[in-house]
Amino acid sequence: MSPTIVVNLALTHLIMPQKIISAQPDFSISPRVDQVGIIERAARFTKRSIKNETKLNGLLLTLNMIDLTTLEGKDSEGKVKQLCYKAIHLHDTYQGLPTVAAVCVYPSMVKTAKHALGNSGVKVASVSTAFPSGQSSREVKLRDTKFAIDQGADEIDMVISRGRFLQGEYNFIYDEIATIKEACGDARLKVILETGELGTFDKVRKASDIAMHAGADFIKTSTGKISPAATMPVTLVMLEAIRDYYYKTGRMVGMKPAGGISKSKLALHYLVMLNETLGEDWMNNQWFRFGASSLANDVLMQIMKAKTGIYQGKDYFAID
Amino acid sequence: MATAAKKNSVKPLARQDENGIPPKRLEVLKTYKIYIGGKFPRTESGRYYKAINKDGGVLANLCLSSRKDFRDAVIASRTAFGDWSTRAAFNRGQVLYRIAEMLESRKAQFIHELILQDIPASAAETEVLLSIDRLIYYAGWCDKFQQIFSTVNPVASSHFNFSVPEPTGVVSIIAPEENSLLGLVSAMSAAIAGGNTCIILASYSKPLCAVSLAEVLNSSDVPGGVVNVLTGKASDLIPYFADHMDVNAIVICDRGADVTRLVQEKAAINLKRVTIYDQINWLSDDGQSPYFIMDLQEVKTTWHPIENIGGSAPGY
Numbered sequence: 261m262s263p264t265i266v267v268n269l270a271l272t273h274l275i276m277p278q279k280i281i282s283a284q285p286d287f288s289i290s291p292r293v294d295q296v297g298i299i300e301r302a303a304r305f306t307k308r309s310i311k312n313e314t315k316l317n318g319l320l321l322t323l324n325m326i327d328l329t330t331l332e333g334k335d336s337e338g339k340v341k342q343l344c345y346k347a348i349h350l351h352d353t354y355q356g357l358p359t360v361a362a363v364c365v366y367p368s369m370v371k372t373a374k375h376a377l378g379n380s381g382v383k384v385a386s387v388s389t390a391f392p393s394g395q396s397s398r399e400v401k402l403r404d405t406k407f408a409i410d411q412g413a414d415e416i417d418m419v420i421s422r423g424r425f426l427q428g429e430y431n432f433i434y435d436e437i438a439t440i441k442e443a444c445g446d447a448r449l450k451v452i453l454e455t456g457e458l459g460t461f462d463k464v465r466k467a468s469d470i471a472m473h474a475g476a477d478f479i480k481t482s483t484g485k486i487s488p489a490a491t492m493p494v495t496l497v498m499l500e501a502i503r504d505y506y507y508k509t510g511r512m513v514g515m516k517p518a519g520g521i522s523k524s525k526l527a528l529h530y531l532v533m534l535n536e537t538l539g540e541d542w543m544n545n546q547w548f549r550f551g552a553s554s555l556a557n558d559v560l561m562q563i564m565k566a567k568t569g570i571y572q573g574k575d576y577f578a579i580d
Numbered sequence: 581m582a583t584a585a586k587k588n589s590v591k592p593l594a595r596q597d598e599n600g601i602p603p604k605r606l607e608v609l610k611t612y613k614i615y616i617g618g619k620f621p622r623t624e625s626g627r628y629y630k631a632i633n634k635d636g637g638v639l640a641n642l643c644l645s646s647r648k649d650f651r652d653a654v655i656a657s658r659t660a661f662g663d664w665s666t667r668a669a670f671n672r673g674q675v676l677y678r679i680a681e682m683l684e685s686r687k688a689q690f691i692h693e694l695i696l697q698d699i700p701a702s703a704a705e706t707e708v709l710l711s712i713d714r715l716i717y718y719a720g721w722c723d724k725f726q727q728i729f730s731t732v733n734p735v736a737s738s739h740f741n742f743s744v745p746e747p748t749g750v751v752s753i754i755a756p757e758e759n760s761l762l763g764l765v766s767a768m769s770a771a772i773a774g775g776n777t778c779i780i781l782a783s784y785s786k787p788l789c790a791v792s793l794a795e796v797l798n799s800s801d802v803p804g805g806v807v808n809v810l811t812g813k814a815s816d817l818i819p820y821f822a823d824h825m826d827v828n829a830i831v832i833c834d835r836g837a838d839v840t841r842l843v844q845e846k847a848a849i850n851l852k853r854v855t856i857y858d859q860i861n862w863l864s865d866d867g868q869s870p871y872f873i874m875d876l877q878e879v880k881t882t883w884h885p886i887e888n889i890g891g892s893a894p895g896y
Binding site: 570 | 647651658824825
């Protein structure tokens with residue numbers, strides 16, 4: 261199942277036949293993570309002072325990076341249509357606001373969302389692979405994914421089988437991701453590690469490495485159904501995994517922290533961390549997303565505060 | 581009242597005796613902090629001012645609250661509003677009564693603090709006792725004002741039409757400079773008896789009792805966030821008290837025409853209910869009335885379709 265690539269060994273290829281090696285590294289030697297160091301480093305990012313114009317630009321960028329999400333058992337077509345309207349019309353009294361990056365829904369709601377968003381440029385992301393637990397067969401997960409793609413999903417948010425991962429079956433996880441990636445076709449694949457269930461930073465790092473090598477376009481922290489969801493330290497571990505992978509292979513991978521980011525100040529801290537870990541190339545919604553639902557309104561309230569000088573109340577902003 | 585009677589025994593923060601000799605034991609001074617969401621943080625700004633009595637003695641360092649403290653307090657108030665406003669009115673009465681109980685057990689401390697702030701002993705005692713009684717007064721009104729001020733309205737169509745008062749929401753209160761305890765307690769009790777939550781700016785020159793009252797509130801079943809107490813300069817904070825979009829009403833006591841006008845202008849942005857209490861004698865019976873509760877209520881009228889008006893004759 262594991263794909264192979266042909267590597268030219270620069271100095272020797274003239275005299276030696278081309279050597280075929282596996283692209284899949286030995287995941288048992290993923291680097292260990294210094295837990296104390298990561299937590300301290302992540303805390304530093306919250307100390308930057310971001311004011312005025314920089315803050316406003318950061319807030320606008322945050323809006324543009326949001327995957328506006330509704331993943332509830334009670335989701336109805338009406339609810340999804342309402343969310344899609346909000347995605348395009350965040351706050352019409354403020355001219356020139358960006359839209360959010362995408363709307364994130366269950367596969368059964370993809371068609372509704374796709375129709376509601378029309379040609380607005382806002383993408384439709386669908387969760388799949390027996391979200392949120394992932395406790396189903398490979399076949400069901402594949403059909404789940406293909407269904408979402410057929411319905412018109414631009415992006416797929418899959419979950420990994422955390423149980424298998426914790427049992428040490430890394431090849432199973434690798435194959436699982438690679439299979440789903442194949443089924444995605446042109447759709448971009450986000451791989452949810454569900455860091456809240458992995459337990460240690462070492463395991464988060466390992467899962468990140470596996471996901472990226474198996475073809476993930478994004479790695480994502482959480483489903484939002486498990487606490488803790490996204491935290492700054494765990495996101496930093498994943499960002500560093502992306503950086504190391506980029507240095508090794510030259511391929512960019514996106515990052516999506518999801519769950520628990522509901523205040524704009526925290527979102528700005530994440531952007532600082534992103535900028536200082538991966539740099540400006542990642543500072544757009546092609547490579548970074550926030551999975552959130554209530555964050556958008558808090559950012560809007562901050563933007564209106566910056567514009568009017570008056571503290572805002574939630575009565576004056578659309579609920580979804 | 582032993583403490584109140586012996587005025588000479590009051591020593592503002594003595595660090596040494598008359599001969600300049602330090603005492604054997606250093607007095608432990610209380611840090612007067614602000615009260616937001618059931619917690620006692622220091623101001624986010626890190627700024628402070630000194631409360632000074634008329635002889636120039638320093639009584640305490642007080643937080644010079646910033647607009648961010650106010651914003652945090654509004655968030656706490658808004659969060660607390662849902663639970664507080666939907667509680668049974670009878671339960672709100674019990675909580676107000678409990679505040680009075682707690683205040684009663686600590687009245688010596690409040691009298692002492694008032695005396696430190698240049699209030700004569702007898703006036704201090706009167707003010708504290710009246711404050712306790714005022715809490716009892718509004719505790720009683722909690723489950724009574726609503727039926728008294730509700731009406732069934734005669735209408736000319738087939739509707740049962742009735743109006744009931746409901747709490748306005750989050751209320752910001754600028755407490756009076758004088759009567760620093762009684763004025764604050766009166767404005768606060770009327771607001772929370774009606775189911776509102778509030779953010780109070782204490783008297784600048786006599787702030788001690790406001791902070792001690794927050795400690796009483798914190799130990800009397802008042803949910804965190806229902807009452808928030810800030811200390812600091814009115815001129816710094818009043819604009820934000822008046823224009824914050826998530827505040828539904830503002831009460832302003834004895835601040836003069838210019839400030840009142842500023843508040844009215846800024847409050848118009850989101851149509852806040854503005855209540856102005858000028859020259860109210862909080863010590864008299866005029867200082868308490870169910871109409872103070874009604875100042876912070878919205879009247880909701882319901883048109884309920886019925887078949888008959890009156891019920892005796894058929895409606896067709």
